[in-house]
Amino acid sequence: MGYIKTDKLITDKQILKSGEIKDAVVNEYCSREILKYTDMINRKDISNYSVTELIDYLTRVDDNVCFSEFATLYIDRMIREGHERNAKNYRLAVNHLERYLGTTRIMFNHLTSTVLKKWIDYLSKTNRAKEMYPTCIRQIFKKAIIEFNDEERGIVRIKFNPWLKVSIPKSDNTVQRAISAEACREFFNRPLPETKMISSLPELARDVSLLSLCLGGINTVDLYELKKENYKDGIIGYKRAKTRHSRRDEAYIEMRVEPFIQSTFDKYLSHDENEEYLFNFHKRYSNSDSFNANVNNGIRKICADMGMKKKDYYCYYTFRHTWATIAQNDCDANLYEVAFGMNHSHGLNVTRGYVKIDFSSAWRLNAKVIDFIFFSDEKSKQGKARDIEEPADKMFRISKKMMIYGRAYFKGKVVGELTDIGFSNVDEVIAELVKQLPKDIPTGCNVQFRLTNCDSQKEVVYERSKGKGF
Template sequence: MATFKAVVRTPRKDGFYQVYIRVVHNTKPGYIKTDKIVTKQTVDKHGNINDPFVSEYCARMILRYADRLNRKDCAKWTVRQIIEYVTQDDEDICFSDYAWLYIDRMVDRGQLRNAKNYKLALQHMERYYGTTKIMFGQLTAPQVNRWIVELEHTRRAKEMYPVCMRQVFRGVMDEYNDYDNGIIRIKTNPWGKVKIPQADRAEKKAISPEECRAFFAAPLPESRMVDPLPELGRDVAMMVLCLAGMNTIDIYELRKEDYHEGKICYRRAKTRKARNDEAYIEMRVEPVIMPLIEKYGAEAGEEYLLNFHKRFSTADSFNANVNTGIKQLCKSMGMPKEQWYSAYTFRHTWGTVAQNDCGATIAEVAFAMNHSHGYTVTRGYLRIDFTPAWELNAKVIDFIFFSTAKSKQGLARGVDEPADKLFRLTERVMVYARAYFRREVLAEVSDIGFGTVDEVIARLAGQLPDTIPAGCAVQFRIKNVDADREAVYERTKGKGF
């Protein structure tokens, strides 16, 4: 059993002594700081406090700590665990403070773009609550649902913002709650009763090869600028299209070391932190864009392959100016505003033409565009041959720029549209799952953080009683709460779990 005693330590600079409650457990000491101070005259030579008011205050604290600790089996706890448990009381914790810490950690890990989304989500939530100090006690299911209603008019934020804040909530529960020892500081979780809407499905941005040909053949609008934006937009759009839909941020960040033997070797910025293979890909530079590589090549001695860093301070600024240039060229072509292109148009176009006009499968398109396509773990173990991606890229370039063949536009699925409607999970979706044996629910889980169905089944299987005979089938009913979709799987004890 831990022992408690009111003590002082070294004097402060002003001559006063800070009062502490010393905790000793298994011969290890620890200290709980109080808000009381005493003078030298009220402390005897043994360090005992003679101030009656402070002594009475500390005695009440010690009684409260001892009473709380007597309700737990804490023999194997550390001093730190004991201090955390007895001092937790019922005080509320600031969600905003922890969320900013969570975002700072993302920045430290290099997840700058994701950190930006989390920051926007937190700032929107703080504006809704009217405070920069949102407390966990304020995050009730009805209140969070009302916040989500405020996001209904948005296309993507209505899903992304709540998912981000739910991830933060999960992080603080993992960090602050010690379930093994019954130390629970965050006692409620509203997210099981929160319905997160799905983001609006974006319109397919792909254009036909005929429209591509017209865009790249259009004359540039007159400009007094030495490096006009329409020219930049057209040239970068050409790079995107001829490098298998490469993103502008990856073009901006290319180093000279990434280009050798006629290949660009890079890790896709969007997903390199989330994949075992770090989203690595090699893409052969076709002759059609070699003049652009030379035109925008950085000077000798610079680390970057292209000179865009001289004009634009960040990848976001570069992307915004490229899109502005593309839109200015679209405007000069007489296109209606709602039909103007962006850099992403040409990424979607590459994938659609590859599948629609060049006979590629969805898997082949995903491979060439550096989508994981469900094989992130496998790709992390293999030395990949990227030749099929190069050959497909050459086919797309030949079809668009070196033929007059008419496209089959309209028959293809969108680049990001799955080939089937299989039940899928990601670590950010809320899952509600139950395990049935002989029509009785024996295990249940409601949580996020599952990347696959097998992970959910493994969690449920760990809760099943040992009395289920080997060879018996158990049904696992799994629901993707966010998408409101459900699937049932059956596993046999001894084989499936």
């Protein structure tokens, strides 16, 4: 018979007449220790161990460092330091490894190179996880070696680093999810699927996708987290959530809100004086992940209504990829200009940390992308988006003496056009153009209107939905 010592102390008053301990804290501690020892015994053949050898095995400190416990502490530390999004990936990696090994108490000495190679091989059919998960686990392991081992003092609690013998495969290349300008016109200019919901999910999805496409491919998490202080004089300025902690310039960018999407932008603005966030998405969704999931769900509903195959359905990222592809292929932007407009560091993150950036080139490129998609057909461009020097549409003035040139667009094609005087306001011009629209435009479809004051050469764009706006 043998005993294992603990660091717990009790008095006579904490012992029942039966000899049992009545201290709840001590009992809970001992129960946890017994469970831990039982788990260790079940994982090793101890049939030939003596009592002394068994106690030595169970109490050997060097072999008893728990990877799962350290990983939890490491991930919690990441969250406290503001790396919530990365922490989610680390938690996914640890959870997957625990499921694979069948325990939530993985010990460091269990993670041999053989075990890790088999786990990585198990991940081989995934696109991204086969690289991301092992990379996360390796980083946790590396940090643990630094914290637990002290070679100078002869303290080596983690005996080996299995990653020296393990190769991590590269993730598959990102599938090019961009769609053509024609496909964009079809997506944004068709009736929305009917719904019994008070708040239409397809409508939310279409509007948020439009905001992404017309704001340089902004991500849902950044839209969700925008605050009122981030929007000033028609410009949003924010730090991209995905890379703000890994770049010297904190991934800061400014993007101008073009007149074309102003009405959609304003549609979701929060009017609650006590609310710090710019948009009212927080009223409906508890976090950015829930918001993103619902937007993608709405996009899928539109794709299904379009008769698309499931494998071809769009997602929110489709429109970010589309912005980049059209900017490069159809608007003559080079890859650096595209990267700048999408807030990628493009290898210049150190330089960007020192320089006060002028983002107007990104605004001009964004205006070109909008113009190509919504104000041209597949053959040629027509008109141009507002130049940077020109004022916003709130400065656009009409009087009956001014000559107005107006055009209506549906799916990029001009379907109405006029040049005349006698208009008192924008609505009167649009109403006159509406008379020229084809009768077969379905209810719920969007039509774009471009108005030019021939006297001042100022130009504005608007969007109206059949059945609501006209």
